Amino acid sequence: MNQDIIYILPVLFSLLGALICIPKITYFDKAGSLIGSILSLASVVYLLFQPNLIDHYVYVDGFSKLLLLTIAIVYISTVLYSVFYLKHIENLLFQYRLYYFLLNVFSAAMFFSVTVDNLGLIWVGIEATTVSSALLIATENSQATVESAWRYVIIVSTGLVISLISVTFIYGSAHTLSLHQLLLSHPHNRVFLIGILLGIIGFGTKAGIFPMHTWLPDVHGKAPAPVSAIFSGVLLPVALYAIARLIQIFPSETIRLFAMILGILTVGIAALLLTVQVNYKRMYAYSSMENMGMILIGLSLGKLGLLGAVIIILSHGMAKSSVFFLSGDVLSVYHSTDIEKVKGLMQRMPRIGASLFMGSMAVTGAPPFGIFVGEFLIFSALIAQHGWLIALIVILLLAIAFISVNFRAGRMIFSHQEKPIKEKTHTETWVSIINLILSFLVILFIPYLELLLKNLL
Amino acid sequence: MNHIFEILGFILIVLTLLMQWQSYVRRTIFLFAASSFVIALFLVLLGLHHPREEYMLFVLAGLTIAVRGLTIPAILNRATHRLPDKPWRVREDKPLMGLSGSILVSLVLIAIGYFIYQNSLYSVLKVHAGSVPFALFLQASLLIITHKHAYIQMIGFLVMENAVVMLSGWVFSGLPFIVEMGVIMDLLGLVVVSSLIIRVREQAISQEGETFGSELRG
Numbered sequence: 001m002n003q004d005i006i007y008i009l010p011v012l013f014s015l016l017g018a019l020i021c022i023p024k025i026t027y028f029d030k031a032g033s034l035i036g037s038i039l040s041l042a043s044v045v046y047l048l049f050q051p052n053l054i055d056h057y058v059y060v061d062g063f064s065k066l067l068l069l070t071i072a073i074v075y076i077s078t079v080l081y082s083v084f085y086l087k088h089i090e091n092l093l094f095q096y097r098l099y100y101f102l103l104n105v106f107s108a109a110m111f112f113s114v115t116v117d118n119l120g121l122i123w124v125g126i127e128a129t130t131v132s133s134a135l136l137i138a139t140e141n142s143q144a145t146v147e148s149a150w151r152y153v154i155i156v157s158t159g160l161v162i163s164l165i166s167v168t169f170i171y172g173s174a175h176t177l178s179l180h181q182l183l184l185s186h187p188h189n190r191v192f193l194i195g196i197l198l199g200i201i202g203f204g205t206k207a208g209i210f211p212m213h214t215w216l217p218d219v220h221g222k223a224p225a226p227v228s229a230i231f232s233g234v235l236l237p238v239a240l241y242a243i244a245r246l247i248q249i250f251p252s253e254t255i256r257l258f259a260m261i262l263g264i265l266t267v268g269i270a271a272l273l274l275t276v277q278v279n280y281k282r283m284y285a286y287s288s289m290e291n292m293g294m295i296l297i298g299l300s301l302g303k304l305g306l307l308g309a310v311i312i313i314l315s316h317g318m319a320k321s322s323v324f325f326l327s328g329d330v331l332s333v334y335h336s337t338d339i340e341k342v343k344g345l346m347q348r349m350p351r352i353g354a355s356l357f358m359g360s361m362a363v364t365g366a367p368p369f370g371i372f373v374g375e376f377l378i379f380s381a382l383i384a385q386h387g388w389l390i391a392l393i394v395i396l397l398l399a400i401a402f403i404s405v406n407f408r409a410g411r412m413i414f415s416h417q418e419k420p421i422k423e424k425t426h427t428e429t430w431v432s433i434i435n436l437i438l439s440f441l442v443i444l445f446i447p448y449l450e451l452l453l454k455n456l457l
Numbered sequence: 458m459n460h461i462f463e464i465l466g467f468i469l470i471v472l473t474l475l476m477q478w479q480s481y482v483r484r485t486i487f488l489f490a491a492s493s494f495v496i497a498l499f500l501v502l503l504g505l506h507h508p509r510e511e512y513m514l515f516v517l518a519g520l521t522i523a524v525r526g527l528t529i530p531a532i533l534n535r536a537t538h539r540l541p542d543k544p545w546r547v548r549e550d551k552p553l554m555g556l557s558g559s560i561l562v563s564l565v566l567i568a569i570g571y572f573i574y575q576n577s578l579y580s581v582l583k584v585h586a587g588s589v590p591f592a593l594f595l596q597a598s599l600l601i602i603t604h605k606h607a608y609i610q611m612i613g614f615l616v617m618e619n620a621v622v623m624l625s626g627w628v629f630s631g632l633p634f635i636v637e638m639g640v641i642m643d644l645l646g647l648v649v650v651s652s653l654i655i656r657v658r659e660q661a662i663s664q665e666g667e668t669f670g671s672e673l674r675g
Contacts (some may be wrong), residue, residue: 093657122638124643131646134654143661150654154610157647161594161617164640168621172629177636190581432485 006050007058009043010068010111014075018104021097022230030083030098037076040111044072052455058119059179062452063357066310067114067234070317073438074233077318077431081325082226083427084141088332089224093141106230110238118165119177123160126206129235130156137223141234143457148215148222155215156247159205162198171197182249182445190421196255199246200262206239208289210266211298217273218346220285221337225328237313240292244299244309246457251302260386264394266293274404279337280330284323284357290401291316294375297394301381306456308377310449311442315370319362319439325432326356329413333423338412339408344417345401351425354414355433360409363437364402370442381383399425462627465499467587467622470567473596473616477559482547482608486533486586489612493525496619517626517637524641525619529648533608536652540659549606558605566595582628590627593620607655611648618644 005012015127017036018285021029047068052061059066082103086096113125130153135151157232171177173191187314204427205212220228249254270290291312298309324329327337362369375398382391472492479485497518504514555561570592579587593616600613625632632640 099475118633120632120635121639124636127640127643128646131643132649134647134650138654138657141657143658143665146654146658148657148663150607150651153647153651154655157614158598158601158617161614161621164506164621165624167636168625168629171632172625177633194578194581303549372567 003053004055004057006043006114007047007053007060008045008112010040010072011108011115012042013039014104014108014111015206016072018101018108021101021104022325024097029100030079033079033100033104034083034231037079037107037339039073041072041076044068048452052181055117056178057117058115060115061455062449063241063244063310063456064114065070065452066314066449067237068111068236068412070314070318071107071110071114071234073435074230074317074321077321077325077435078103078226078230081229081328081428081431083223084426085226085328085332086323088328088421089140093146093438095133099136099139102136103230105357108138110234113238116302117179118276119170119179119242119245122245123163123167124297126163126203126239126242127157127160129238130160130206133227133231133235134229137219138229139224140222140346140397142222145222148218152215152219155212156206159202159212160334161202162205166195166197166199166202166246169198179245179249181284186250188250188252192250194250196246196250197213197258199328200243200255200259201444203239203242203246204296207236207243207292209262209265210269213266213289216284216289217282218308218416220288220321221279221282225324225331228285228327229321229324232285232324233339234315234352236288236292237295237317240295240299240313242298244306247299256300260297263293263296263300264292264390264397267394267397268293269414270280271401271404272349275400277404277408278339280342280408281327281337281340283325283405284320284327284363287401287405288316288320290398291320291371294378294394294398297382298374301385302376302456303381304376304384305381307446307450307453308381311370311374311446314449315374315442316363317437319359319371319441320367322432322439323356323363323434324433325428326352326359329409329426329429330356332426339412341417342412344420345413345415347420347422349423351426351433355429355436356409357413359404359432359436362436364405365398366402368443369440373443373446388451459481461502462499465495465502466586468495468638469499470592471591473593473600473635474560474563475602476609476612477563477596477600477614482537482549482606483534484578485612486530487611490530492616493521493530493619496623496626497521497526499623500505503626507626513634514626515674516634519621520637520641521619521622525615525622525647528645529615530649532645532652533611533630535654537608539656540663549604549609552617553605554603559599562599563596566599570595572659576601587628590624593617593623607651607658611655615644615648633661 014036019031058202109128134153138146174187208216216365270286274286295309298305365375366369476485476488500514500518571588574588574591597616598615601610
C-alpha cells in the first residue's frame with residue numbers, strides 16, 4: 001500500500017491544488033492550481049521511470065503512464081492559459097476560485113480513472129469528471145452555454161448509465177471488477193459479452209463516439225477555450241481508455257469488429273459534418289470526433305494499431321489543446337466564432353495565424369506531426385487485417401476531413417482584410433506554441449512508447 | 458415470492474407511467490421518491506429470499522432509502538423554491554406528447570422491454586420478470602425525450618439509475634460496496650450541480666424565452 005501512494009500522487013497533488021483554491025484569498029486559486037499542476041506533472045515524469053504496478057488498488061502499466069503524462073501536460077497548460085485568458089470572459093457565472101477548484105477536481109478525476117484497478121471505480125472516476133466539468137462549460141453565463149452544459153449532463157449521464165449496466169453485467173458474470181483479475185480469468189460467456197458491448201457504447205458516449213456524440217460539438221462550441229482544450233485533449237481519450245481496457249479484457253473478434261465499425265462510423269459522420277461547418281470551434285470539435293474514431297479503430301485492431309492509437313492520443317492531446325487555446329485568442333479579438341467573420345488573421349495576429357495554421361495541419365494528420373505517424377500505423381494494421389477496401393474508405397473520409405478543416409482555417413488565416421489593425425501579442429499564445437512543439441516532438445519518442453507498451457503489443 | 462416481486466415490478470411501472478402523465482414537477486419528485494421506496498422494499502424482500510447475500514442487499518436498501526428516497530427528492534424540492542414560479546406551480550408547459558399518446562407509447566415500450574428481455578437475456582440471466590428494469594429504463598428514456606422541463610428530464614435520468622440498482626440487486630445481488638458508494642457520491646454530486654444549472658437555465662428561459670436558436674444543433 002505504501003508503494004501505491006507514489007502511483008496516486010498525481011491525484012493527490014491535483015486535489016491539493018483544489019483545496020488551496022477554497023480559502024477566499026487573492027491569488028490563492030491561481031497559485032494553488034499552478035502548484036497542483038506542476039507537482040502532478042513532476043510526479044508523472046517520476047512515474048515514467050518507475051516499474052509498472054498492478055495490485056488490488058492500482059493498475060499502472062505503460063498505457064496508463066502515457067495517459068497520465070498527456071493529462072498532466074494538458075492540465076498544466078490549461079491552468080497557465082486560464083490565468084491569462086479568463087479576463088476576456090465578461091459575464092462569469094461564478095467566481096474565479098470555483099473555476100480553478102473545479103478544474104483541479106476535474107483533473108484529479110481523470111488521473112484517478114486511469115490509475116485504479118477496478119472497472120467500477122473507473123466508471124466512478126469518469127462520472128466524477130461529468131460532475132466536476134458540467135459547471136466549467138457554463139463559466140460564461142449565457143443561455144446557450146448553460147443549455148449546452150445541461151445537454152452535456154443529461155446525454156453523457158444517460159450514456160454512463162448504459163456503462164453502469166455494463167459494469168453490473170461484467171460483475172455478475174465474472175464476480176470481480178478488478179482489471180488484473182479479469183485479465184487473468186478471461187471469462188467467456190454471453191452475459192460478459194453483452195456487458196462489454198454495452199460498455200463500449202456507454203463509455204463511447206463520453207468519448208464522442210457515434211451514435212451518442214451530439215453533446216460534443218455543442219459543448220466545444222460554447223465552452224470557454226481552456227475548457228474545450230482540456231475536454232478535447234484529454235477527457236475524450238480518458239473515456240477511450242476504459243474502452244481499451246474492455247477490449248483488452250475480452251479481445252474476441254465480435255468485440256473488435258463492433259469497436260472498429262463504431263470507429264469507422266464516427267470518422268465518417270465527423271468527416272461529412274465537417275464539410276458544412278460555419279463555426280470554427282464546432283469545426284475543431286468535429287475534428288476531435290474524427291480523431292477519437294481513428295483511435296477507436298486503432299484500439300480495436302491491437303498491436304501496431306494500438307501503438308498508432310497511443311501516438312494519436314499523445315500528439316492529439318497537445319495539438320488539439322493548442323488549437324483550442326488559439327481559437328480562444330481569435331475569439332477574444334474578433335468576438336465571433338463565425339468563420340466568415342474572421343478575416344486576415346495573418347495580418348492582424350501573425351503569430352496566432354501561423355500557429356493556428358500549423359495546429360490545423362497537425363490535428364488533421366499532416367506530416368511530420370505525430371497524428372500522421374499514428375494514422376499511418378493504424379492503416380498498416382487495417383490493411384493487414386481487413387484488406388485494402390476498408391482502409392481506402394477510411395483514407396477517403398480522412399481526406400474529406402483534412403480538406404474541410406484546412407480550407408476553412410486557411411480562409412480565416414490567409415484572407416485579405418482592408419486596413420488591418422495589428423494586435424498586440426497575447427502572452428498566453430506561448431502556451432499554445434509550446435504545446436504545438438510538444439505535439440511534433442512525440443514522433444522522436446516512438447521507440448520509447450513501444451518500450452512502455454511492450455506488454456500490450 | 459416471485460409473485461410479490463412481479464407485483465412490485467408492476468407498481469414501479471405504474472409509478473413511472475404516472476410520472477409520464479404528470480406535468481407538475483413537485484408531484485413528479487414525489488412519485489420518484491415513492492418509486493425509490495418501492496425499490497428499497499424490493500431489495501429487502503430479495504435479501505430475505507437470498508440469505509447468503511442479505512447483508513449487502515439490506516445495505517443497498519438502506520442507501521436507496523437514504524439517498525434516492527429522501528436526500529435527492531429533498532434537494533430537488535428545495536431547488537424548486539429558487540425558480541421564478543411558486544414551487545407548486547413549477548410545471549411542464551408543453552409536453553411533446555399528449556396524454557393518450559404517452560400512454561400508448563409507454564405500453565409499447567413495456568412490450569418492447571419484455572420482448573427484448575425474453576428473446577435475448579432471459580436464457581442467460583434466468584430471472585422471471587427480469588424485463589421490469591429494462592421496461593423502466595425505456596420509460597425513463599421516454600420521460601427525458603418527451604419533456605422539455607429540465608427537472609423532469611433529471612428525474613427521468615434518476616429513474617434510469619433506479620432501474621440499474623434494481624437490475625444489479627435482483628440479478629447479481631448488487632455491486633461491490635466501494636463501487637456502490639462511489640456511484641451514490643457521483644449521483645449526489647450530479648444532482649447538486651444539475652440543480653444549479655437547471656436554476657440558471659429556467660430563470661434565463663422564463664426571462665428571455667429560448668434565444669440560443671440554431672447555435673446548438675447537436
